[in-house]
Amino acid sequence: MPTSNPILIEVTRGARVESVHTGSIAIATPSGRLLLALGEVNRPVFARSAVKALQCLPLIESGAADHFGFGKAEIALACASHTGTDRHVALAASMLERAHLAERDLGCGAHAPMSPSAATVLIRAGGHPSQLHNNCSGKHAGMLATAVHLQEPTDRYWEVDHPVQRRIRRVMADLTGLDLGADMLGIDGCSVPTWAMPLSAMAQMFARLVTGEGLAAERQAAARRILEACWAEPELVAGAGRADTTVMRKLPGRIFMKTGAEGVYCGGFPELGIGFALKIDDGATRASAGTTIALIERILPDAKGLADRGHIKNWRGAEVGLIRTSPELERALDGLKL
Amino acid sequence: MPTSNPILIEVTRGARVESVHTGSIAIATPSGRLLLALGEVNRPVFARSAVKALQCLPLIESGAADHFGFGKAEIALACASHTGTDRHVALAASMLERAHLAERDLGCGAHAPMSPSAATVLIRAGGHPSQLHNNCSGKHAGMLATAVHLQEPTDRYWEVDHPVQRRIRRVMADLTGLDLGADMLGIDGCSVPTWAMPLSAMAQMFARLVTGEGLAAERQAAARRILEACWAEPELVAGAGRADTTVMRKLPGRIFMKTGAEGVYCGGFPELGIGFALKIDDGATRASAGTTIALIERILPDAKGLADRGHIKNWRGAEVGLIRTSPELERALDGLKL
Numbered sequence: 205m206p207t208s209n210p211i212l213i214e215v216t217r218g219a220r221v222e223s224v225h226t227g228s229i230a231i232a233t234p235s236g237r238l239l240l241a242l243g244e245v246n247r248p249v250f251a252r253s254a255v256k257a258l259q260c261l262p263l264i265e266s267g268a269a270d271h272f273g274f275g276k277a278e279i280a281l282a283c284a285s286h287t288g289t290d291r292h293v294a295l296a297a298s299m300l301e302r303a304h305l306a307e308r309d310l311g312c313g314a315h316a317p318m319s320p321s322a323a324t325v326l327i328r329a330g331g332h333p334s335q336l337h338n339n340c341s342g343k344h345a346g347m348l349a350t351a352v353h354l355q356e357p358t359d360r361y362w363e364v365d366h367p368v369q370r371r372i373r374r375v376m377a378d379l380t381g382l383d384l385g386a387d388m389l390g391i392d393g394c395s396v397p398t399w400a401m402p403l404s405a406m407a408q409m410f411a412r413l414v415t416g417e418g419l420a421a422e423r424q425a426a427a428r429r430i431l432e433a434c435w436a437e438p439e440l441v442a443g444a445g446r447a448d449t450t451v452m453r454k455l456p457g458r459i460f461m462k463t464g465a466e467g468v469y470c471g472g473f474p475e476l477g478i479g480f481a482l483k484i485d486d487g488a489t490r491a492s493a494g495t496t497i498a499l500i501e502r503i504l505p506d507a508k509g510l511a512d513r514g515h516i517k518n519w520r521g522a523e524v525g526l527i528r529t530s531p532e533l534e535r536a537l538d539g540l541k542l
Numbered sequence: 543m544p545t546s547n548p549i550l551i552e553v554t555r556g557a558r559v560e561s562v563h564t565g566s567i568a569i570a571t572p573s574g575r576l577l578l579a580l581g582e583v584n585r586p587v588f589a590r591s592a593v594k595a596l597q598c599l600p601l602i603e604s605g606a607a608d609h610f611g612f613g614k615a616e617i618a619l620a621c622a623s624h625t626g627t628d629r630h631v632a633l634a635a636s637m638l639e640r641a642h643l644a645e646r647d648l649g650c651g652a653h654a655p656m657s658p659s660a661a662t663v664l665i666r667a668g669g670h671p672s673q674l675h676n677n678c679s680g681k682h683a684g685m686l687a688t689a690v691h692l693q694e695p696t697d698r699y700w701e702v703d704h705p706v707q708r709r710i711r712r713v714m715a716d717l718t719g720l721d722l723g724a725d726m727l728g729i730d731g732c733s734v735p736t737w738a739m740p741l742s743a744m745a746q747m748f749a750r751l752v753t754g755e756g757l758a759a760e761r762q763a764a765a766r767r768i769l770e771a772c773w774a775e776p777e778l779v780a781g782a783g784r785a786d787t788t789v790m791r792k793l794p795g796r797i798f799m800k801t802g803a804e805g806v807y808c809g810g811f812p813e814l815g816i817g818f819a820l821k822i823d824d825g826a827t828r829a830s831a832g833t834t835i836a837l838i839e840r841i842l843p844d845a846k847g848l849a850d851r852g853h854i855k856n857w858r859g860a861e862v863g864l865i866r867t868s869p870e871l872e873r874a875l876d877g878l879k880l
Contacts, residue, residue: 215804215825217588217728217729217736218727218728218729219725220586220588220725220726220728220738222587222588222728222804222825223804223805223823223824223825224823224824225824226564226823226824248558249560250555250558250560311858312857312858313856313857313858313859314857315857324665327662327665327666328665328666328668330666338857387557387558388558389556390555390556390558390560390862390863391555391556391856391860391862392856392862393856393857393862394856394857395856395857395858395860398555400558466553466560466561467561484561485561485562485564485824486561486562486563486564486823486824486826486829487553487560487561487826488824488825488826491824518651518729518730518731518732518733519650519651519652519653519676519731519732519733520649520650520651520733521651522729522733524728524729524730524731525728
């Protein structure tokens with residue numbers, strides 16, 4: 205049961221703890237050895253956007269990326285939960301154009317840019333959010349490009365039985381050794397399937413992704429190309445002020461990380477040969493990001509002060525509380541042997 | 543410990559539970575008899591905006607409301623977490639003007655209107671959020687009017703030692719019988735003190751507020767006037783699409799309810815002579831609102847379908863999950879004897 209999970213993050217106000225976030229964390233090697241299993245790590249959890257880098261593998265492996273001349277920028281955007289700035293939107297549009305498609309072919313739906321300044325500029329110009337502003341538009345453009353390159357239909361490419369989604373399901377199953385039956389299926393906010401997997405399996409999957417261990421040579425090369433793209437273009441993977449961008453800009457090559465909705469976070473440390481996956485029971489991003497930053501600062505001790513995750517301010521800018529790691533999380537990290 | 547609290551709300555995706563919210567609920571009579579104590583109800587919890595109706599009592603009791611000609615609309619706005627529409631903003635400005643003050647005298651800070659359409663209109667017009675758009679501007683205008691009427695300084699009226707805040711602290715202490723020492727103090731998002739109180743005491747406080755039981759005649763009348771104002775002007779207490787507005791518009795006189803930040807909800811049922819207070823451990827409003835609606839629908843069985851609290855949709859508008867009550871919450875409500 206999720207409630208048996210420990211408190212990972214405390215939110216304080218004055219001298220008191222006001223709110224708490226429970227959750228679970230797995231850290232694993234490519235062979236699946238668990239170096240940390242805090243809380244319940246065997247219960248399947250929807251991976252959401254945390255596995256976009258895995259969903260991107262067929263774009264490379266199919267030859268579609270090369271065929272359409274997608275470089276590091278396009279590949280990074282295909283792995284992104286982007287903030288909908290002009291640069292993100294223009295690049296997604298150009299990916300579609302190169303595949304002889306357009307915004308109307310997307311199935312992700314429209315939402316306002318996650319970047320507050322981009323959202324303001326759009327409104328001030330009298331514009332309305334398009335599907336290109338959806339944080340997943342790069343992923344969807346990559347899915348469509350793959351379908352076009354393989355001469356598959358592009359309509360309803362988001363459905364679970366479309367070859368594009370079947371291919372992605374196979375990638376997840378291959379890298380985790382899981383069956384991924386229909387009972388593990390959910391539909392993501394952008395309409396494509398999301399699969400529920402234990403954190404232990406997701407941590408192993410990311411250990412394999414960042415090391416290449418246990419992958420065929422072609423997949424190893426594709427994985428490496430995806431990681432290099434995200435490290436080269438961290439602004440495209442998320443956007444200004446977002447943890448994935450801030451941390452990967454500071455530590456390219458040393459950490460790959462990706463947030464997902466409902467409090468999921470995944471990533472890996474290539475030089476240490478480990479992957480991690482975590483889920484906050486209640487789905488709060490303030491807690492999944494706070495836990496992830498704490499984990500990274502502990503695993504890479506030279507990487508302090510990665511992101512401002514600590515301060516609760518009132519509307520006049522005064523600090524009134526903190527978002528901080530719990531004693532239980534600190535103890536678990538203390539005991540971590542890498 | 544908060545983690546021993548039961549799951550109150552489940553968030554599903556496909557056939558699986560994706561996220562859960564734990565929390566606690568107290569239902570009490572004016573004398574403090576607990577009719578429901580689900581989870582930990584004796585741990586102090588910051589009341590936040592859930593007690594704005596109590597913070598409004600001195601505005602009435604001091605004679606300030608009458609002196610400045612504040613009617614139901616102004617009193618409802620003084621109890622509000624409003625959405626920053628033109629009507630809310632104009633009314634807050636007029637309250638300040640009648641007290642010979644202006645927007646610059648507020649200490650609540652500025653934030654964008656909570657109403658997405660009001661926020662869009664403001665940006666499109668090239669405007670910027672002022673302190674009047676702050677969801678607490680009516681409460682602050684009421685505090686300032688009280689200070690002016692009592693010839694107290696208006697600068698730094700938000701500080702814990704200012705007479706305005708000392709008076710509010712006394713109201714809370716009177717209605718709960720609590721001491722409210724400095725260890726129970728936090729600073730709210732709008733810069734005024736917020737006090738931590740057990741849910742059991744808050745539930746009793748709301749039972750007293752809605753029945754008048756145990757209150758002196760003058761306070762009884764002030765409480766009644768506040769409730770009547772909120773029932774007469776539910777759009778001013780929150781705004782279109784917000785649960786407090788939707789439910790109190792449907793059930794005036796039968797339920798008083800008020801949301802607070804970090805997953806707090808309080809209210810009372812005058813005809814039944816009971817009050818309630820609840821807190822979601824992780825602070826999520828989707829769960830505090832969902833729990834409150836479920837509670838009301840159970841306690842007033844003729845009041846079904848109060849608010850749409852159930853559907854998680856993707857960006858294309860398809861339903862992909864639900865926000866639903868947990869079996870534990872349903873069992874607790876099944877056992878409720880009123």
